[in-house]
Amino acid sequence: AAALLFPKHRRDLYAIGAYSEVIQVLRLPDGSAKILVEGRIAGRVERYDGDTDYLQGLASEIEYINDVNKGTQALQRTVIKQFERHVQLSEKISEDLALSIKNLDNAVQLANAIGNYCNFKLEDKQLVLEAIKASEKLRILTELLAGENELLELENNIISQVKGKIGKTQKEYFLSEQLKVIEKELGINSEDDLELEEYEARIKKSKMNEEGRD
Numbered sequence: 001a002a003a004l005l006f007p008k009h010r011r012d013l014y015a016i017g018a019y020s021e022v023i024q025v026l027r028l029p030d031g032s033a034k035i036l037v038e039g040r041i042a043g044r045v046e047r048y049d050g051d052t053d054y055l056q057g058l059a060s061e062i063e064y065i066n067d068v069n070k071g072t073q074a075l076q077r078t079v080i081k082q083f084e085r086h087v088q089l090s091e092k093i094s095e096d097l098a099l100s101i102k103n104l105d106n107a108v109q110l111a112n113a114i115g116n117y118c119n120f121k122l123e124d125k126q127l128v129l130e131a132i133k134a135s136e137k138l139r140i141l142t143e144l145l146a147g148e149n150e151l152l153e154l155e156n157n158i159i160s161q162v163k164g165k166i167g168k169t170q171k172e173y174f175l176s177e178q179l180k181v182i183e184k185e186l187g188i189n190s191e192d193d194l195e196l197e198e199y200e201a202r203i204k205k206s207k208m209n210e211e212g213r214d
Contacts, residue, residue: 010048010055016062016130019043042112042129064108065133075138076107082145083114089152093117111137120144 018039026034041061048057080102087098101117104110115128115137124144131137 013045013055014126014130016042016044016126017059018129019059019061039116062132066106066108067133067135068107069135072107072135072138075135075142076110079111079114079138079141079145082142082149083118085149086118086145086152089149089156090119092119107134107138111141114141115144118145118148120148 019041020037020039022035023038024036026036028034042064043059044062046058046060048055083098083102087093087095097117101110101113104113111128111131111134115125120128124140127140128137128144131140
């Protein structure tokens, strides 16, 4: 067991979290600080002690079950394919990081890493973390990745359609401006042509006799 120090209230915390190590503390000009923390192992809060300005308690390490079988292996392959597609669609995970994650042989480590780096909701990340068996983690990830990839596909399609419309509008404007330049060089006034067409249309509608039209 290890001592825990937490801010705020118990209700703000999950029972399962991670033992973490502070890697770097960056002091900012406004007096605040940015802290880089790296998770080491998963842990479960056993109890909280004392009544102080911060929460203090005891936690124990969680022992995950790496239930390797054909079903788990099939799930693992599916999750890796979904993760590869997610990386392509989101463009928020570097290729080097994605490669290092895919190369993890341990199914539990693979699932925890994917759950951590993918852009899931906090409560969904927690579901992956709290699942004890590798097979449970992988099943959760297949659902999460399927839903997230579908949303990303839709978002990318919408963006492509918008860019296509903008591109078409810009192209039409450019061609219109080119046509105006050509007409000007040839001494053609397109506005005069339009006015003449409007007069001819009005005359036809007025049912004027032949002498009047001439």
